[in-house]
Amino acid sequence: xxxxxxxxxxxxxxxxxxxxxxxxxxxxxxxxxxxxxxxxxxxxxxxxxxxxxxxxxxxxxxxxxxxxxxxxxxxxxxxxxxxxxxxxxxxxxxxxxxxxxxxxxxxxxxxxxxxxxxxxxxxxxxxxxxxxxxxxxxxxxxxxxxxxxxxxxxxxxxxxxxxxxxxxxxxxxxxxxxxxxxxxxxxxxxxxxxxxxxxxxxxxxxxxxxxxxxxxxxxxxxxxxxxxxxxxxxxxxxxxxxxxxxxxxxxxxxxxxxxxxxxxxxxxxxxxxxxxxxxxxxxxxxxxxxxxxxxxxxxxxxxxxxxxxxxxxxxxxxxxxxxxxxxxxxxxxxxxxxxxxxx
Amino acid sequence: xxxxxxxxxxxxxxxxxxxxxxxxxxxxxxxxxxxxxxxxxxxxxxxxxxxxxxxxxxxxxxxxxxxxxxxxxxxxxxxxxxxxxxxxxxxxxxxxxxxxxxxxxxxxxxxxxxxxxxxxxxxxxxxxxxxxxxxxxxxxxxxxxxxxxxxxxxxxxxxxxxxxxxxxxxxxxxxxxxxxxxxxxxxxxxxxxxxxxxxxxxxxxxxxxxxxxxxxxxxxxxxxxxxxxxxxxxxxxxxxxxxxxxxxxxxxxxxxxxxxxxxxxxxxxxxxxxxxxxxxxxxxxxxxxxxxxxxxxxxxxxxxxxxxxxxxxxxxxxxxxxxxxxxxxxxxxxxxxxxxxxxxxxxxxxxxxxxxxxxxxxxxxxxxxxxxxxxxxxxxxxxxxxxxxxxxxxxxxxxxxxxxxxxxxxxxxxxxxxxxxxxxxxxxxxxxxxxxxxxxxxxxxxxxxxxxxxxxxxxxxxxxxxxxxxxxxxxxxxxxxxxxxxxxxxxxxxxxxxxxxxxxxxxxxxxxxxxxxxxxxxxxxxxxxxxxxxxxxxxxxxxxxxxxxxxxxxxxxxxxxxxxx
Numbered sequence: 001x002x003x004x005x006x007x008x009x010x011x012x013x014x015x016x017x018x019x020x021x022x023x024x025x026x027x028x029x030x031x032x033x034x035x036x037x038x039x040x041x042x043x044x045x046x047x048x049x050x051x052x053x054x055x056x057x058x059x060x061x062x063x064x065x066x067x068x069x070x071x072x073x074x075x076x077x078x079x080x081x082x083x084x085x086x087x088x089x090x091x092x093x094x095x096x097x098x099x100x101x102x103x104x105x106x107x108x109x110x111x112x113x114x115x116x117x118x119x120x121x122x123x124x125x126x127x128x129x130x131x132x133x134x135x136x137x138x139x140x141x142x143x144x145x146x147x148x149x150x151x152x153x154x155x156x157x158x159x160x161x162x163x164x165x166x167x168x169x170x171x172x173x174x175x176x177x178x179x180x181x182x183x184x185x186x187x188x189x190x191x192x193x194x195x196x197x198x199x200x201x202x203x204x205x206x207x208x209x210x211x212x213x214x215x216x217x218x219x220x221x222x223x224x225x226x227x228x229x230x231x232x233x234x235x236x237x238x239x240x241x242x243x244x245x246x247x248x249x250x251x252x253x254x255x256x257x258x259x260x261x262x263x264x265x266x267x268x269x270x271x272x273x274x275x276x277x278x279x280x281x282x283x284x285x286x287x288x289x290x291x292x293x294x295x296x297x298x299x300x301x302x303x304x305x306x307x308x309x310x311x312x313x314x315x316x317x318x319x320x321x322x323x324x325x326x327x328x329x330x331x332x333x334x335x336x337x338x339x340x341x342x343x
Numbered sequence: 344x345x346x347x348x349x350x351x352x353x354x355x356x357x358x359x360x361x362x363x364x365x366x367x368x369x370x371x372x373x374x375x376x377x378x379x380x381x382x383x384x385x386x387x388x389x390x391x392x393x394x395x396x397x398x399x400x401x402x403x404x405x406x407x408x409x410x411x412x413x414x415x416x417x418x419x420x421x422x423x424x425x426x427x428x429x430x431x432x433x434x435x436x437x438x439x440x441x442x443x444x445x446x447x448x449x450x451x452x453x454x455x456x457x458x459x460x461x462x463x464x465x466x467x468x469x470x471x472x473x474x475x476x477x478x479x480x481x482x483x484x485x486x487x488x489x490x491x492x493x494x495x496x497x498x499x500x501x502x503x504x505x506x507x508x509x510x511x512x513x514x515x516x517x518x519x520x521x522x523x524x525x526x527x528x529x530x531x532x533x534x535x536x537x538x539x540x541x542x543x544x545x546x547x548x549x550x551x552x553x554x555x556x557x558x559x560x561x562x563x564x565x566x567x568x569x570x571x572x573x574x575x576x577x578x579x580x581x582x583x584x585x586x587x588x589x590x591x592x593x594x595x596x597x598x599x600x601x602x603x604x605x606x607x608x609x610x611x612x613x614x615x616x617x618x619x620x621x622x623x624x625x626x627x628x629x630x631x632x633x634x635x636x637x638x639x640x641x642x643x644x645x646x647x648x649x650x651x652x653x654x655x656x657x658x659x660x661x662x663x664x665x666x667x668x669x670x671x672x673x674x675x676x677x678x679x680x681x682x683x684x685x686x687x688x689x690x691x692x693x694x695x696x697x698x699x700x701x702x703x704x705x706x707x708x709x710x711x712x713x714x715x716x717x718x719x720x721x722x723x724x725x726x727x728x729x730x731x732x733x734x735x736x737x738x739x740x741x742x743x744x745x746x747x748x749x750x751x752x753x754x755x756x757x758x759x760x761x762x763x764x765x766x767x768x769x770x771x772x773x774x775x776x777x778x779x780x781x782x783x784x785x786x787x788x789x790x791x792x793x794x795x796x797x798x799x800x801x802x803x804x805x806x807x808x809x810x811x812x813x814x815x816x817x818x819x820x821x822x823x824x825x826x827x828x829x830x831x832x833x834x835x836x837x838x839x840x841x842x843x844x845x846x847x848x849x850x851x852x853x854x855x856x857x858x859x860x861x862x863x864x865x866x867x868x869x870x871x872x873x874x875x876x877x878x879x880x881x882x883x884x885x886x887x888x889x890x891x892x893x894x895x896x897x898x899x900x901x902x903x904x905x906x907x908x
């Protein structure tokens with residue numbers, strides 16, 4: 001036995017150990033920006049139905065970079081994101097591969113997926129205005145543009161202008177009105193803030209219930225999470241102190257964004273990953289996935305949860321393409337700095 | 344620094360030490376070097392934009408935060424260390440180890456806890472409103488917890504133990520006779536403290552303080568939660584919302600320059616000072632405090648302990664108990680075990696490497712070794728997630744190169760060997776926390792007079808035997824406290840663990856993060872409580888053995904060795 005073949009055997013044995021960890025028979029490896037407790041129920045359902053195991057690494061940031069550095073040997077098959085910009089970034093870094101699937105094309109409307117199939121939206125959320133029941137009359141505010149109106153001086157709360165959710169909204173303003181006007185608008189909103197941007201969307205609703213401010217920006221699902229929170233009943237009170245305003249119903253519609261998924265370029269379990277993608281876009285998973293976090297299913301005709309029907313109903317959505325929104329995010333971030341939004 | 348050996352001696356056996364020490368330092372410095380490398384390739388030049396807009400805010404917020412935290416931890420850490428080491432008052436023996444406890448509380452957790460307590464809807468303001476009949480927040484003034492002041496308070500409460508631990512070790516290792524001499528020359532206890540003890544403890548205190556400041560600079564969770572926009576907020580923003588990782592790396596590297604300057608300034612300040620332990624303080628001279636002084640001493644220590652540890656423990660315990668049944672999962676055992684094993688491994692490795700590097704630097708203080716060791720320690724000042732990217736780069740590059748080579752040579756693919764494994768996490772911990780253990784060991788080692796080395800070597804021991812028989816017992820306190828701090832730091836470490844871990848792998852910190860990141864304190868309470876409790880064990884065990892025994896060991900050693908000198 002020469003030294004080479006000896007070495008080869010040794011490597012093969014070691015490799016076996018490494019390999020079992022990453023490409024075992026039936027599994028999908030997921031890098032997830034979404035919190036595990038949100039996605040576990042759907043993934044468990046998938047395993048139950050197909051026998052394919054799912055393995056997850058969850059992190060709030062940096063998974064794109066991890067995937068990029070790991071290159072062709074990366075064990076990851078799918079990336080699940082909680083916003084559009086991470087999907088755009090994956091595409092820009094050439095870390096995805098296109099998926100051709102009739103199921104996905106049928107289930108997901110064109111505006112919520114990449115033309116070439118590099119990423120797919122799975123749920124949608126609306127960026128709403130939360131308005132105090134006591135201090136803001138219904139109909140007093142109906143458009144994002146009005147947030148810059150001096151009548152709201154000292155009455156608006158929001159999270160950091162740099163948060164992806166706000167950047168996405170600001171990027172859509174740039175798409176509709178151009179940079180110069182958006183900057184003016186941001187200056188107006190900034191001048192109306194009751195306090196320095198802080199906390200998450202939930203904290204702003206709390207601030208409204210405490211009388212710190214009268215209006216806030218927030219994603220639709222925060223409302224569902226609060227109004228059903230029996231463990232922290234005070235959150236139900238916060239939710240009850242506000243009306244939900246779906247802005248711009250008379251014109252372009254309310255700003256929407258997605259949580260989504262993309263198949264990685266070097267996915268070792270490609271077929272299983274596509275199965276999971278298709279499953280996630282199917283009727284049952286769409287209901288579960290959306291309901292767990294009170295989001296809207298992307299698949300047309302999926303029943304919405306009772307709660308969403310009760311409080312939100314049907315509304316007009318801004319159908320601006322996600323790709324276009326994504327392209328304005330860096331500019332939005334720059335404007336936020338220029339107007340000193342967060343200081 | 345006076346070299347331990349004459350130049351001729353150094354040349355003969357130098358390579359044996361310089362080479363391995365430089366290699367280790369270089370390996371540990373790889374993540375920081377990777378970030379410097381990244382900084383060479385920004386997507387676009389961010390500086391004009393930053394200068395025009397927010398850079399001034401970032402820098403001023405960073406400076407105010409660092410100054411506030413530095414001042415408070417210095418007062419609290421040195422003051423309490425002096426009290427428990429040199430004075431006798433009720434509860435001293437308890438405070439001696441208990442004052443370390445706040446260290447087991449992660450900064451982001453204490454921030455959540457106090458926000459919960461002190462914000463408008465919290466119990467404190469509710470009680471005040473009930474008492475005084477106020478209706479809304481417009482009826483009264485109450486300090487805003489989510490503010491610069493709040494951030495300074497929170498970080499200080501959990502970081503002062505760094506200064507406390509190192510200052511205390513320094514006070515213990517100081518020889519009592521110098522203080523006694525100062526007293527007999529007419530110094531009051533206060534003058535003796537300010538003019539003798541404090542300057543002698545200065546290197547150790549400086550190490551503690553620099554750890555505090557680096558930790559303050561790398562913090563993101565707390566400042567982000569409190570809407571204090573420091574440079575680390577700028578780093579993440581440039582990386583994530585501007586898609587400019589290189590630019591983010593540039594900001595991170597500039598922060599490091601600031602740290603290096605600070606350290607250099609401190610070094611220059613005590614360039615001519617050098618002091619060694621000449622004889623042991625066998626019996627500690629202590630001032631017995633009576634009356635209001637004793638009460639004040641107990642109250643000060645008690646307050647630190649209460650705010651930094653008692654209150655968080657009670658709040659977390661309350662939440663955990665209230666929802667125990669719904670939040671307890673059997674996975675907790677595995678998760679806690681993961682945390683424990685990872686942290687213990689990292690603490691051990693970091694202590695060993697720290698000792699090697701510090702000793703190597705002592706034997707051969709040549710420029711190469713000194714600057715590499717210094718570089719390796721900078722990882723501590725980097726924000727965790729940036730550091731994690733710095734770990735990813737060399738590991739993934741190594742893995743992919745190995746795999747490509749094997750494919751080419753043997754047609755075998757092994758995939759990724761190190762990245763995405765537990766090794767990556769341990770490596771990240773080592774690279775992040777080496778500063779802690781090396782710093783603690785260096786400050787202990789610096790106090791050992793080189794004549795000990797020379798005596799031991801002239802008696803025929805080689806450098807390893809000298810390390811084992813002479814230095815190890817003398818720096819035991821520093822070594823232990825370094826390992827202890829690294830252990831607790833690893834228990835709390837979040838951003839690097841989160842990003843580098845294998846599939847399905849959780850530590851206590853990553854487990855609670857999925858809830859805490861959404862400001863759901865109640866659901867993360869049980870896990871947070873476990874971090875505190877598991878982190879507590881070694882704090883108690885080690886700190887109890889640390890104090891007295893190191894003094895004894897030192898005394899014994901010097902007695903048995905002294906006649907030979």
